[in-house]
Amino acid sequence: MNLNDIPEKNPLSMQLDLSKFSGEQFSLATEEEKQQQDVMSESTTFFKDGMRKLFKNPLAVMSIILLAVILATIIFAPLVVPYRYEEILSVEGKRDKGAKNLAPFTYSELEQRYIEKGGERFPHIFGTDEQCRDYFIRVVYGTRISLFIGFFASIIVLIIGMLYGSISGYMGGRVDLIMMRIVDIIYSLPDMLMIILLSVVLQEVLQFKSGTLLAKLGTNMVSLFIVFGLLYWVGMARLIRGQILSIKENEYILAARSIGAKPGRIIRKHILPNCLSVIIISTALQIPSAIFTESFLSFVGIGVKAPMPSLGSLANSAREGLQSYPYKLVFPAIVICLIVLSLNLLGDGLRDAFDPKLKR
Amino acid sequence: MTKYIIKRILLAVLTVFVICAITFFLMHAVPGGPFNREKALSEATIAALNARYNLDKPEGQQFILYLKNLLHGDFGVSLKNGREIKAIIGESFPISAKLGIFAMIVALFLGTVFGSTAALMRNKLPDRIIVFLSTLFTAVPSFILATLLLLVFCIQLKLIPVWDANSHSYLLPVIALSAYPMAYITRLSKTSMLDALSQDYIRTARAKGVSKFKMIFKHALRNSLIPVITYAGPQIAYIITGSMVIETIFTIGGLGSKFVSAITNRDYTMIMATTIFLASLMVIANLICDLLYKLVDPRIKYD
Numbered sequence: 001m002n003l004n005d006i007p008e009k010n011p012l013s014m015q016l017d018l019s020k021f022s023g024e025q026f027s028l029a030t031e032e033e034k035q036q037q038d039v040m041s042e043s044t045t046f047f048k049d050g051m052r053k054l055f056k057n058p059l060a061v062m063s064i065i066l067l068a069v070i071l072a073t074i075i076f077a078p079l080v081v082p083y084r085y086e087e088i089l090s091v092e093g094k095r096d097k098g099a100k101n102l103a104p105f106t107y108s109e110l111e112q113r114y115i116e117k118g119g120e121r122f123p124h125i126f127g128t129d130e131q132c133r134d135y136f137i138r139v140v141y142g143t144r145i146s147l148f149i150g151f152f153a154s155i156i157v158l159i160i161g162m163l164y165g166s167i168s169g170y171m172g173g174r175v176d177l178i179m180m181r182i183v184d185i186i187y188s189l190p191d192m193l194m195i196i197l198l199s200v201v202l203q204e205v206l207q208f209k210s211g212t213l214l215a216k217l218g219t220n221m222v223s224l225f226i227v228f229g230l231l232y233w234v235g236m237a238r239l240i241r242g243q244i245l246s247i248k249e250n251e252y253i254l255a256a257r258s259i260g261a262k263p264g265r266i267i268r269k270h271i272l273p274n275c276l277s278v279i280i281i282s283t284a285l286q287i288p289s290a291i292f293t294e295s296f297l298s299f300v301g302i303g304v305k306a307p308m309p310s311l312g313s314l315a316n317s318a319r320e321g322l323q324s325y326p327y328k329l330v331f332p333a334i335v336i337c338l339i340v341l342s343l344n345l346l347g348d349g350l351r352d353a354f355d356p357k358l359k360r
Numbered sequence: 361m362t363k364y365i366i367k368r369i370l371l372a373v374l375t376v377f378v379i380c381a382i383t384f385f386l387m388h389a390v391p392g393g394p395f396n397r398e399k400a401l402s403e404a405t406i407a408a409l410n411a412r413y414n415l416d417k418p419e420g421q422q423f424i425l426y427l428k429n430l431l432h433g434d435f436g437v438s439l440k441n442g443r444e445i446k447a448i449i450g451e452s453f454p455i456s457a458k459l460g461i462f463a464m465i466v467a468l469f470l471g472t473v474f475g476s477t478a479a480l481m482r483n484k485l486p487d488r489i490i491v492f493l494s495t496l497f498t499a500v501p502s503f504i505l506a507t508l509l510l511l512v513f514c515i516q517l518k519l520i521p522v523w524d525a526n527s528h529s530y531l532l533p534v535i536a537l538s539a540y541p542m543a544y545i546t547r548l549s550k551t552s553m554l555d556a557l558s559q560d561y562i563r564t565a566r567a568k569g570v571s572k573f574k575m576i577f578k579h580a581l582r583n584s585l586i587p588v589i590t591y592a593g594p595q596i597a598y599i600i601t602g603s604m605v606i607e608t609i610f611t612i613g614g615l616g617s618k619f620v621s622a623i624t625n626r627d628y629t630m631i632m633a634t635t636i637f638l639a640s641l642m643v644i645a646n647l648i649c650d651l652l653y654k655l656v657d658p659r660i661k662y663d
């Protein structure tokens with residue numbers, strides 16, 4: 001631009017009189033200065049953006065920390081505490097009959113004498129139970145079992161629901177209609193009653209060879225998983241079908257189909273990644289509900305097999321002698337509540353961060 | 361509309377049938393007959409008993425006979441005490457129903473009150489407290505809450521007598537049973553109330569100079585109740601299963617605790633009959649809720 005080209009100022013105009021500026025005051029910007037004017041935010045992916053939002057949510061961060069603490073405890077505590085969950089306490093090889101229902105951080109007479117003699121004894125952090133077992137390690141193992149059940153049940157629900165829902169949604173038409181009628185019927189079955197019924201029967205019918213993994217888990221736990229696999233996937237299947245029905249209409253699916261991509265590939269490569277956030281969120285919210293169900297079944301008496309503890313069965317067996325030893329109820333109760341609360345809050349946080357559409 | 365109602369009723373009938381079939385065949389898959397005792401009965405006795413209870417016929421025929429009996433209101437006989445199950449249900453179900461209805465009313469009423477209060481006083485102290493408590497109570501399993509209530513109020517403080525033949529206090533059982541649905545309804549009605557408050561018709565009503573009271577009760581609250589009604593259906597299922605636990609803990613002799621003890625005693629005919637009874641109840645309740653929902657909100661399409 002040539003400065004001489006500046007038009008003469010109209011005396012009535014309110015504009016600056018540019019001709020008053022000399023060449024130095026009014027020069028072209030250098031490349032460097034131009035670059036400074038470009039406002040560029042750092043490029044971000046969907047995942048990064050979601051994580052940033054998640055970590056801005058104080059409740060979600062708090063629940064992540066809480067879950068991390070609980071996970072660390074149940075992983076490392078068995079390494080530190082020298083007792084096992086099914087072990088009846090003994091001192092120097094002799095059964096310690098006085099170690100029944102000890103209060104937290106107390107020792108039985110035998111242990112007291114042993115310590116006075118100079119022996120080391122690991123404290124019973126949560127006391128002991130009615131069968132002279134260390135209660136802390138039982139709560140730790142109970143938490144392990146409950147979380148394990150919650151996690152695996154959700155995975156089973158996820159896999160079955162995803163397969164069923166994506167096939168039904170993708171095929172459409174008559175297949176979809178029939179598949180969804182089946183879902184409708186299963187959905188309207190009262191789930192809790194069916195679970196109770198199935199577990200009662202499966203426990204009688206299922207027999208495992210001793211020594212195998214299934215036998216170790218016990219019929220109750222296996223039937224719990226079977227029940228989840230049979231009944232709980234319908235919600236997930238409905239959700240994924242709905243997602244796929246809307247995603248299917250996009251142009252990129254049409255493009256993929258026009259170059260000859262097979263249905264399986266389209267579902268895996270194009271459709272599922274697009275409904276991933278919904279899937280993750282509902283799986284996260286499934287875990288606490290599975291833990292709830294397990295504790296309910298343990299309460300009714302068809303949960304995990306003794307001596308294996310779960311939080312539900314611990315809380316249930318604490319009901320006897322509630323007056324004298326209320327702490328036996330309080331510890332597993334607090335752990336259940338903390339786990340369910342933090343998983344719920346985390347699920348809500350994930351939903352807000354990754355899927356603003358799904359707000360309920 | 362008529363087409364929708366017919367379709368919905370047919371689905372409900374089909375569901376009840378499926379439930380009967382599942383229950384019947386599952387229970388018959390359990391090894392061992394009902395007459396396996398510690399002391400073996402003679403062949404002739406077993407044959408006579410089998411003929412008496414139609415157990416000598418093929419399973420398909422047995423199922424049809426069982427359905428026929430069900431339609432006549434005959435649930436069979438309890439394996440453990442030999443009593444008519446119909447009589448057991450007849451005497452214990454009213455107690456459960458009373459408990460459940462109380463809990464449902466408390467949950468629906470207080471839930472909407474708390475939820476609407478939280479929505480109207482958004483981001484103020486009452487809202488914070490309500491949100492905190494409702495989040496907390498959705499994380500407490502009902503059996504833990506019930507046991508804690510029993511421990512604190514009945515045993516430690518002795519404020520409320522433990523349930524026995526002479527003193528019936530529904531207070532604690534109702535609190536324990538309604539806590540979870542109440543917390544859930546509170547959250548639900550808060551979001552739907554906020555949603556209703558941001559609608560155009562509320563702005564119009566305010567522009568017209570409608571009083572705040574009338575605006576809340578006539579315009580906002582009525583519209584915010586619709587999602588709550590949808591939730592009431594599944595809630596009945598929760599109340600029924602929840603009351604099994606609550607009744608067992610508070611030793612109330614309702615149908616729920618009878619069901620739990622049938623499970624522990626492996627009383628198969630009782631389990632079968634109670635499952636079918638309770639499940640049909642849930643299906644019918646769901647049906648009524650669904651129809652009610654369409655009736656209340658004419659904007660919903662009947663697809």
